Amino acid sequence: xxxxxxxxxxxxxxxxxxxxxxxxxxxxxxxxxxxxxxxxxxxxxxxxxxxxxxxxxxxxxxxxxxxxxxxxxxxxxxxxxxxxxxxxxxxxxxxxxxxxxxxxxxxxxxxxxxxxxxxxxxxxxxxxxxxxxxxxxxxxxxxxxxxxxxxxxxxxxxxxxxxxxxxxxxxxxxxxxxxxxxxxxxxxxxxxxxxxxxxxxxxxxxxxxxxxxxxxxxxxxxxxxxxxxxxxxxxxxxxxxxxxxxxxxxxxxxxxxxxxxxxxxxxxxxxxxxxxxxxxxxxxxxxxxxxxxxxxxxxxxxxxxxxxxxxxxxxxxxxxxxxxxxxxxxxxxxxxxxxxxxxxxxxxxxxxxxxxxxxxxxxxxxxxxxxxxxxxxxxxxxxxxxxxxxxxxxxxxxxxxxxxxxxxxxxxxxxxxxxxxxxxxxxxxxxxxxxxxxxxxxxxxxxxxxxxxxxxxxxxxxxxxxxxxxxxxxxxxxxxxxxxxxxxxxxxxxxxxxxxxxxxxxxxxxxxxxxxxxxxxxxxxxxxxxxxxxxxxxxxxxxxxxxxxxxxxxxxxxxxxxxxxxxxxxxxxxxxxxxxxxxxxxxxxxxxxxxxx
Numbered sequence: 001x002x003x004x005x006x007x008x009x010x011x012x013x014x015x016x017x018x019x020x021x022x023x024x025x026x027x028x029x030x031x032x033x034x035x036x037x038x039x040x041x042x043x044x045x046x047x048x049x050x051x052x053x054x055x056x057x058x059x060x061x062x063x064x065x066x067x068x069x070x071x072x073x074x075x076x077x078x079x080x081x082x083x084x085x086x087x088x089x090x091x092x093x094x095x096x097x098x099x100x101x102x103x104x105x106x107x108x109x110x111x112x113x114x115x116x117x118x119x120x121x122x123x124x125x126x127x128x129x130x131x132x133x134x135x136x137x138x139x140x141x142x143x144x145x146x147x148x149x150x151x152x153x154x155x156x157x158x159x160x161x162x163x164x165x166x167x168x169x170x171x172x173x174x175x176x177x178x179x180x181x182x183x184x185x186x187x188x189x190x191x192x193x194x195x196x197x198x199x200x201x202x203x204x205x206x207x208x209x210x211x212x213x214x215x216x217x218x219x220x221x222x223x224x225x226x227x228x229x230x231x232x233x234x235x236x237x238x239x240x241x242x243x244x245x246x247x248x249x250x251x252x253x254x255x256x257x258x259x260x261x262x263x264x265x266x267x268x269x270x271x272x273x274x275x276x277x278x279x280x281x282x283x284x285x286x287x288x289x290x291x292x293x294x295x296x297x298x299x300x301x302x303x304x305x306x307x308x309x310x311x312x313x314x315x316x317x318x319x320x321x322x323x324x325x326x327x328x329x330x331x332x333x334x335x336x337x338x339x340x341x342x343x344x345x346x347x348x349x350x351x352x353x354x355x356x357x358x359x360x361x362x363x364x365x366x367x368x369x370x371x372x373x374x375x376x377x378x379x380x381x382x383x384x385x386x387x388x389x390x391x392x393x394x395x396x397x398x399x400x401x402x403x404x405x406x407x408x409x410x411x412x413x414x415x416x417x418x419x420x421x422x423x424x425x426x427x428x429x430x431x432x433x434x435x436x437x438x439x440x441x442x443x444x445x446x447x448x449x450x451x452x453x454x455x456x457x458x459x460x461x462x463x464x465x466x467x468x469x470x471x472x473x474x475x476x477x478x479x480x481x482x483x484x485x486x487x488x489x490x491x492x493x494x495x496x497x498x499x500x501x502x503x504x505x506x507x508x509x510x511x512x513x514x515x516x517x518x519x520x521x522x523x524x525x526x527x528x529x530x531x532x533x534x535x536x537x538x539x540x541x542x543x544x545x546x547x548x549x550x551x552x553x554x555x556x557x558x559x560x561x562x563x564x565x566x567x568x569x570x571x572x573x574x575x576x577x578x579x580x581x582x583x584x585x586x587x588x589x590x591x592x593x594x595x596x597x
Contacts, residue, residue, distance in 0.1 A: 004242055005238065005241050005242055006250075007089075007238060007250065007251055007252050008344075011091070013116075014065070014067070014232070015065055015066075015067065017107075017110075018063075018065035019065070021063070023064055023065040024064055025065055025066060026060050026065070027066065028066060028069050030042065030294055030295045030296045031070070031290060031296075032296040032298070032305060032481055033047055033048075034482055034561075040073075040304060040308060041070070042068065042069070042070055042071065043070055043072050044068070044070060044231060045066065045070070045091075045092030046094075046208075046229045047068075048561075049094060051561050052561075053094075053172060055225065056561070056563070059547035059548055059549055060547065062095065062096040062097055062098040063093075063095055063096075064094045065093040065094070066092055067089050067090070067091055067234065068090045069087070069088075069089055069290060070088055070089070070090050071086055071287060071290070071291070073086050076311075076312075079279065079280055079283050079284070080276035080279045080280045081276075081279075082248075083239075084283075085283050086284065087283070087286050087287035087290055088233055088235050089233070089234035089235070090231050090234070091233075091234055091237070092229070092232070093107070093228075093230050094227065094228060096225070097226065099228065100211075100226050101139055101209055104207050104209070104228045105143045105144060105147065106147055108179060108230070109123075109147045112204070117241075118181065118240075118241070120148055122182045123149065123180075123182075124153045124155065124179075124182055124194060124201060125144050125177055126157045126161060126193070126195070127141050127144070127154065127155070127156055127157070127162060127175065128140075128156070128157070128162040128175035129157055129158050129162070133220055134175070134212065134220060136156065140177045140209075141156070144177070155193045155195075157193065161195050162175055162176050162177070162178065163175055164176050164210075164229075165208075165210070166214050170213075171214065172212070172213055172223060172227065173213070173214050173220070174208060174209045174211040174212050174226075175209055175211075176206055176207060176208040176209060177209075178194065178203055178206045179203070179204050179206070179207075180194045180202060180203050180204065181202045182200065183202055185199055185200040186200070187200060188200065202236070202240060203236075204232060205231070205237075206231050206232075207228060207230045208230065209226065209227075210223065210226060210228070210229060211226045234252075235253075248268075248278075248279055248282065252286075252340070253286070256278075256281070256282035256336060256337070257278050257279075259329075260281060260323065260325075261278075263332070264278075264323040273322060274322070274323060277319040280319045281316045281320060284315055285316055285333040285337065286337050288309060288313050288316070288355075288359065289334045289337040289338065289348065290345075291305070291309050292354060292355040292358045293348040293350075293351035293352070293354065293355045294347065294351075295347045296479075296480060296481055297351055297354060298583075299358060299583040299584055299586070300358065300362045301582070301583045303582075313330065313359065313363070313366070314362070314369075317330065317367075318404050318407075322406075327363040330359050331360055334355050334356060334359055335352075335356070338352045338355060369401055370403075372401060373397055373400075373401030374411070376397065376400075377397060377403075377408070377411050380393055381417060384417070387416060387417045387418065388417065388418050389418070389419045390423055391422060391426060391427050392427050394420065394423070394427075395424050395427035395428055398424075399431065405421070405424055409421075453593075456570055457486075457488070457593060458563060458565075459521055459565040459568070460511065460571055460574055460591065460593055461482055461484065461491055462553055462558050462560070462564075463511045463515070463553060463555065463574070464489075464491055464511055464574075464589065465493070465556065465558065466554075466555040466558075467507045467510040467511050467514075467555065468493060468495075471503055471506045471507045472495065474495070476494070477493050477494055477495060478493065478494045479493055479537075480493055480494055480582070480586050487592070488590055488592045489591050489592075490588060491590075492582045492586050492588050493587055493589070494585060494586055495586070496585055498580075498581070499579050499587065504579055507576065508574060508576050508591075510555075511574040512573060512574050514554040515571045515573075515574060516568075518567060518568060519553060520553075520566065521551060521552070521553045521564045521565055521568070522552040523564075524550050524552070525547055526547070527547060528559070531548055531550050531559050535557055536550045536557045536558060537557065538559040549561060551564055553568060571593055572593045572594055572595040573593065573594040574591060574593060575592050576589055576591045577590050577591060
């Protein structure tokens, strides 16, 4: 294996390899999904490509590759171990009907063994074992044998291990083949396989073969156009090729750990609590830097993505206390992250001052909240009949004021009290279950929800965007987020004040005037320069390639990936149901389409 490979080298090796195989390199997309109600953040490389995986033509062609920035917060409480991160980069390549299993597996094998220099004998793969709904994937297994793997290196595993999708109730799905590195550890049992969590096998890559469509009855039908979607984590791959034990040893996080050692005077790896605190601070600060500096920049708030951002920042500040350092350490780490990534992701450098300012404001707000929490603790102990802080009370201090359990225990000890830790853990578990239920409900619609109703709402969003600029007489208004479900659209835009009732009505009327004209929605493909010359709105330029899709509908001309209605007559009557604040300087409109066909 290669020695001490850095992230810049790995990114370049990957993109250059797939360019040599005829793939077009496409830019990374925003961390905030566009028109996707199912997730808060872009959690995989395939998210921005969903319309194309479902059949739309991609302007860059049918063979694509990129490095996609991602955020996953479902395992936030696991961050602090050797491998979990909330932010990561996903190396990916896609075939939109251009090739399938044979080429995909051959590419993966060549890149792993020839480019990265991984010993073939250490490579193991898993393929779908088959069940009553779908046959065993012998095809993939035979292809792996043809490139050089032996029978004992190929594992047939069930759907829970080797099947992807659909993302929602319906949509594309299919078997996958996953690649693992044998760490050399002894098998945990006779039937030890890559499905085990014993640590013998480390996953490095996953190739998904989207060859079936699952309908609302659960029936699988072969898709006419078969796609390939792959994903390889940059951080994890760096660990494997360099022989690191932890992602925090890679050049993407090691500089943050070093700075925390300098600030705290403590040594990473010597004390378990200090090590975990350093990892959490390093990870959360990097994630906050990217969310604050995104092409659709976030601000901390109490709802949706802004709430997650606030939680990450405050959690990092809390762990600064564990190290005995001030929360302003986050700003120093953010500066280092900006320096590290600004040449790769231009928006990070462009938003450098904003990142620092937002972190500083949130840290100061949290410091005040902590003070309030200490005051609240003082009130609580006066009214507790025993000398034990109830678990529910300890959890309320955590949930409302950001008090970690250890802080409550420490304060309780000072006044001769103890804490019902078991009760706290039960309250925390209940909170997690409620959060999980909410997240599952959020996923209910599915990534593949590009039905006619959603397409009409998407088209209405374009008209709304244009109408706001006209009615408010402000061409500087920028889209700051969009979320569409089959029931409604939600549109965030930059504007410094609440809209008046008259302005809201005027926007609504203008959109409906455009709808009544029964205008065709016109699609053209052109360069970004041509689109701008024609006055097209390109809200998030950095995600677009050399050729873009431009949709024109009446007063609106906008760069977009779709999906859309064919004619405004399909939309029905547009109605704004709410106008409110989303965050500082950002307003939010929720609207519906009534009587749409």
